Amino acid sequence: MGIQEQYRSEAAExxxxxxxxxxxxxxxxxxxxxxxxxxxxxxxxxxxxxLDQNCIANLTTYLVAGGLLTDGxxxxxxxxxxxxxxxxxxxxxxxxxxxxVVIFGFAIENNEVTPLEGRSISDFAKLGEKLRxxxxxxxxxxxxxxxxxxxxxxxxxxxxxxxxxxIKCYACRQACPMCYCRRCIVDVNQxxxxxxxxxxxxNFEWNLVRAFHLAGRCAACGACDRACPVNIPLRLINYxxxxxxxxxxxxxxxxxxxxxPVLASFRQDDPETFxx
Amino acid sequence: MAxxxxxxxxxxxxxxxxxxxxxxxxxVSEHPGVEVCAEYxxxxxxxxxxxxxRAIRENGLTGVVVAACSPRMxxxxxxxxxxxxxxxxxxxxxxxxxxxCSWVHSDKEKATExxxxxxxxxxEKVKRNNNLKPISVPVTRRALVIGGGIAGxxxxxxxxxxxxxxILVEREPSIGGHMSQLSETFPTLDCSQCILTPRMVEAIxxxxxxxxxxxxxEEVDGYIGNFKAKIRKKSRYVDIDKCTGCGxxxxxxxxxxxPSEFECGLGNRTAIYxxxxxxxxxxxxxxxxxxxxxxxxxxxxxxxxxxxxxxxxFGMQDTFEEYEVGAIVVATGFQIQDxxxxxxxxxxxxxxxxTGLSFERLASASGPTSGVIKRPSDGKEPETIVFIxxxxxxxxxxxxxxxxxxxxMYTAKxxxxxxxxxxxGRSRIFYMDIRAAGKGYDEFTRRAIEEDGAEYxxxxxxxxxxxxxxxxxxxxxxxxxxxxxxxxxxxVLATAIVxxxxxxxxxxxxxxxxxxxxxxxEAHMKLRPVETATAGIYLCGACQSPxxxxxxxxxxxxxxxxxxxxxxREQLEREPVVASxxxxxxxxxxxxxxxxxxxxxxVRDINDRNGNLIxxxxxxxxxxxxxxxxxxxxxRSNSIDLAGFTENQIFAEIMAL
Ligand SMILES: Cc1cc2nc3c(=O)[nH]c(=O)nc-3n(C[C@H](O)[C@H](O)[C@H](O)COP(=O)(O)OP(=O)(O)OC[C@H]3O[C@@H](n4cnc5c(N)ncnc54)[C@H](O)[C@@H]3O)c2cc1C
Ligand code: SF4
Ligand code: SF4
Ligand code: SF4
Ligand code: SF4
Numbered sequence: 001m002g003i004q005e006q007y008r009s010e011a012a013e014x015x016x017x018x019x020x021x022x023x024x025x026x027x028x029x030x031x032x033x034x035x036x037x038x039x040x041x042x043x044x045x046x047x048x049x050x051l052d053q054n055c056i057a058n059l060t061t062y063l064v065a066g067g068l069l070t071d072g073x074x075x076x077x078x079x080x081x082x083x084x085x086x087x088x089x090x091x092x093x094x095x096x097x098x099x100x101v102v103i104f105g106f107a108i109e110n111n112e113v114t115p116l117e118g119r120s121i122s123d124f125a126k127l128g129e130k131l132r133x134x135x136x137x138x139x140x141x142x143x144x145x146x147x148x149x150x151x152x153x154x155x156x157x158x159x160x161x162x163x164x165x166x167i168k169c170y171a172c173r174q175a176c177p178m179c180y181c182r183r184c185i186v187d188v189n190q191x192x193x194x195x196x197x198x199x200x201x202x203n204f205e206w207n208l209v210r211a212f213h214l215a216g217r218c219a220a221c222g223a224c225d226r227a228c229p230v231n232i233p234l235r236l237i238n239y240x241x242x243x244x245x246x247x248x249x250x251x252x253x254x255x256x257x258x259x260x261p262v263l264a265s266f267r268q269d270d271p272e273t274f275x276x
Numbered sequence: 277m278a279x280x281x282x283x284x285x286x287x288x289x290x291x292x293x294x295x296x297x298x299x300x301x302x303x304v305s306e307h308p309g310v311e312v313c314a315e316y317x318x319x320x321x322x323x324x325x326x327x328x329x330r331a332i333r334e335n336g337l338t339g340v341v342v343a344a345c346s347p348r349m350x351x352x353x354x355x356x357x358x359x360x361x362x363x364x365x366x367x368x369x370x371x372x373x374x375x376x377c378s379w380v381h382s383d384k385e386k387a388t389e390x391x392x393x394x395x396x397x398x399x400e401k402v403k404r405n406n407n408l409k410p411i412s413v414p415v416t417r418r419a420l421v422i423g424g425g426i427a428g429x430x431x432x433x434x435x436x437x438x439x440x441x442x443i444l445v446e447r448e449p450s451i452g453g454h455m456s457q458l459s460e461t462f463p464t465l466d467c468s469q470c471i472l473t474p475r476m477v478e479a480i481x482x483x484x485x486x487x488x489x490x491x492x493x494e495e496v497d498g499y500i501g502n503f504k505a506k507i508r509k510k511s512r513y514v515d516i517d518k519c520t521g522c523g524x525x526x527x528x529x530x531x532x533x534x535p536s537e538f539e540c541g542l543g544n545r546t547a548i549y550x551x552x553x554x555x556x557x558x559x560x561x562x563x564x565x566x567x568x569x570x571x572x573x574x575x576x577x578x579x580x581x582x583x584x585x586x587x588x589x590f591g592m593q594d595t596f597e598e599y600e601v602g603a604i605v606v607a608t609g610f611q612i613q614d615x616x617x618x619x620x621x622x623x624x625x626x627x628x629x630x631t632g633l634s635f636e637r638l639a640s641a642s643g644p645t646s647g648v649i650k651r652p653s654d655g656k657e658p659e660t661i662v663f664i665x666x667x668x669x670x671x672x673x674x675x676x677x678x679x680x681x682x683x684x685m686y687t688a689k690x691x692x693x694x695x696x697x698x699x700x701g702r703s704r705i706f707y708m709d710i711r712a713a714g715k716g717y718d719e720f721t722r723r724a725i726e727e728d729g730a731e732y733x734x735x736x737x738x739x740x741x742x743x744x745x746x747x748x749x750x751x752x753x754x755x756x757x758x759x760x761x762x763x764x765x766x767x768v769l770a771t772a773i774v775x776x777x778x779x780x781x782x783x784x785x786x787x788x789x790x791x792x793x794x795x796x797x798e799a800h801m802k803l804r805p806v807e808t809a810t811a812g813i814y815l816c817g818a819c820q821s822p823x824x825x826x827x828x829x830x831x832x833x834x835x836x837x838x839x840x841x842x843x844x845r846e847q848l849e850r851e852p853v854v855a856s857x858x859x860x861x862x863x864x865x866x867x868x869x870x871x872x873x874x875x876x877x878x879v880r881d882i883n884d885r886n887g888n889l890i891x892x893x894x895x896x897x898x899x900x901x902x903x904x905x906x907x908x909x910x911x912r913s914n915s916i917d918l919a920g921f922t923e924n925q926i927f928a929e930i931m932a933l
Contacts, residue, residue: 265870
């Protein structure tokens, strides 16, 4: 039995026994190589679950949808390692209770889907360590190095050009599992901290706020990057913030579910190079 | 409609010389909402304040901006004036055009422009201020004193003497600090132990003082009037209530060759020990790193010797105690710098190159040589001693930049003590300057030179080496401009006074500030020298800066006076500048709960009518909140607002610039 069939039947069992109220997985998409999220509430619906190398979205986004977990019932979700990393962050930030999530873990390597052992987040403790030491995708690293080489004014020009494309659609925010706030700061209009119009200043404001709000919280799943309709390379911003946090605080977001959020916590040996 | 009064202060010439106040008044008068705008030489003076009050009454002002100095300076003054004129005191804002403007700029025209902007921005803020009421909180009238050196002991005695309870925490097995190691003390040459021991005993016997030795402060929570301190009592392995201090265990302990910290390694102690004979409390501790039982699981001779049942308990564990206190006095003292970093002085390489503190032990009647000055290497009495002052101090390249303040005095003292004990001995002192400011101090150093033959040589030592049992000291006499070479039997280094090695870490733990070296910062160097910037935490002794005993004691009594002032009231009025959370938008990430340095935020459930949980939100306890704003800056969803500094106020302030 292939992994797709195995997960389908397990999902059907979980649903028929009432162990979980919902299975969030992937279903067929609008084209042959696209997958869209599938929400199975009955064993029959779980028959439509698909699992192949095109299942790249990070489904934890749907766990934090308003009120899904407040009834205390369990939900099963299909997750790649980056999804597991974001689940760790969501647990650490009290958005999800560990015991409410059943994980169908899988990895995609060289277009092959392999299952990951374990069903509950505590089974994945080792994975965090592995991810921490893993090298980021060479493409991202190369791009990041190219940016680094530009110097600060070169980078500023680069981002000015990139941000000028932003249409403030907030697709990046909607796709991101960490953007779970019920009201985002950009929607605050009393006072209007972030200007809503799509001029350079407003675009800079929004994108910088997004970058800072994700510092030490981004799981590098690439959802924002894929969502952006105008192809702003958001992955590079996330990568840079992740690097800063790692260098300054030796912190790797989503390494475990009992991490203290880095910007909310305080350690006696934190660097304070900016305090005179 | 807002009716704002703006009062532009000249601060004598402080502001007026660099800001065109007439122009400022003209421009600000035109700003919407400004009802009156006036200037005056000193608004903080009586007539100045009267002008403000009159303007409030006559014009029915709804808000006041005083464009003057920092709010830290006079906010309280003008709040009071507003209140006296019937305006809510929180309808006042200070526009700081002194520290933020006139003092830091030299171009008058530009400074004026900036002053106008600052003032306008505060006008916009004050338009959005709300009437606030101060919060009343109870004061726990018990003090925590950290550090049982002379400073801590003095502060504890003064507070206890005024009838308030004190918890005195000392991390060593005995109180006393460095003073207990000193032989005789400048400028009077009275024996240190003789004047210190009675104080130590008084402290431990005082009904209002609870002395916790061999204990450390693990955690401090809370705020002025209401701190909670968690204290770790390290296990001594000897029951402090049962032990009579007979010392039989010490006599019998087979581990006899442990270099004594108290004797600076010049003498030995046992594994079960009291640091010195007059220790208070006179109850030994077991050094588990040395004890045979802890190392090999065999021995327990001390326990067998001890006459009292279960007094020595090898299974003893650290215990924790929590105390509620209203004020904290930090008196954690100093250390001497490690002088091995000065290779040229040969410290650590030559046994007879010692620190001033070691010299104190040699000169001390209760010390390892019973007060006879002897060379550590061969026990001979030295005929010539070279003293090197500023061995680490005033040396930005290798040591510390500051002057350690006490070394000139104790070196003169050492030369005198040596002369008194060894009439033929010669003291040669290398110095940079002799700093002897203080009552009786210059007289003291003169006496060392004129009566006790101390020979001062102005200059620095460049090299020191051993030859035929002598220490050859080479340097330059900078007054004669000639090189000098002295064959000495002993060299005493006046090492720099530095903060405790853990001073920074400890400061972070209890929430006070420190300077670039690690000495604790006072709230204001001149006007608030014994307070820290954290309300309710005070400083005394050498933890703040190098100090001698008279200064440490004076500061300790000053800190005690501050504590007693605080304890004179049952209630404390607190600023109503507190945070509050919007239930509707809080995302329940609880980052703020963790970020709040005062643990003022809790988690609160929001349930529907049937008791089903809808969501959890953050909830600020206004009694604990100090209005620091950390949570506000942390909250990503912008769900927290701070009274007195609301988002709307800050935004208006910024937009007015
Ligand atoms: C060689 C030498 C000679 C001197 N001679 C003289 C002299 O002749 N006359 C004179 O006036 N002054 C003299 N002094 C200065 C004098 O020693 C100091 O002024 C005095 O000791 C300062 O007292 P203190 O209580 O501030 O600090 P300390 O004496 O250092 O006491 C601090 C105490 O706090 C304790 N402590 C530290 N950290 C903690 C913590 N985290 N928790 C709990 N407890 C803690 C320490 O164990 C110590 O017991 C001399 C100093 C030296 C080095
Ligand atoms: S998805 Fe792209 S265009 Fe849309 S808000 Fe984000 S960065 Fe801007
Ligand atoms: S048990 Fe330890 S402290 Fe006691 S006598 Fe033996 S070595 Fe000394
Ligand atoms: S930081 Fe903001 S969103 Fe998070 S719990 Fe606190 S108030 Fe709520
Ligand atoms: S302002 Fe916020 S962080 Fe600061 S003490 Fe109050 S609740 Fe805590």
